[in-house]
Amino acid sequence: MSFLILKAYLNLIRFDLYLARGNFAAVYDKVRNYPVGKTTPAPGAVEYICSAVDMACIWYWKEALCLQRSAATSCLLKSHGIFAQMVIGAQQLPFKAHAWVEVDGRVVNDKPYVPEMYAILDRC
Numbered sequence: 001m002s003f004l005i006l007k008a009y010l011n012l013i014r015f016d017l018y019l020a021r022g023n024f025a026a027v028y029d030k031v032r033n034y035p036v037g038k039t040t041p042a043p044g045a046v047e048y049i050c051s052a053v054d055m056a057c058i059w060y061w062k063e064a065l066c067l068q069r070s071a072a073t074s075c076l077l078k079s080h081g082i083f084a085q086m087v088i089g090a091q092q093l094p095f096k097a098h099a100w101v102e103v104d105g106r107v108v109n110d111k112p113y114v115p116e117m118y119a120i121l122d123r124c
Helices: 002-020 024-033 045-059 066-079
Strands: 084-091 096-103 119-123
Touching: 002 024, 002 045, 002 066, 024 066, 045 066, 066 084, 066 096
Parallel strands: none
Antiparallel strands: 084 096, 084 119
16 A cells, blocks of 8 residues: 555656646646556455545645646556546636546545536546
8 A cells, every 4th residue: 555655646746746837738638648557456446546645645745736636546547457537627606626536437536426516627
């Protein structure tokens, strides 16, 4: 588990650096084009990986943004052979944007009702 937390932590840093430079396009491209691993995921792998990202966020030196956290989660899931999609949504009033990860149409790193609160702008 500690190696997976380290990988999650490093992914948080990588996506934080893109966002600090205002490079949303790089975050989007990295997640969209991240290859899905060829390995068969172990039972419970989704929950295990999401827990590792949660733990990395706890130890991260600043608050991890939902986009950063979701990008890291999506890439880790994909690297373990799980087809995951980062979903980006927004609501009009008051304007808010949010990102989360879905596997097989199920929200895995946020509350299950999040898609009901936001209009989905894109999936990658």
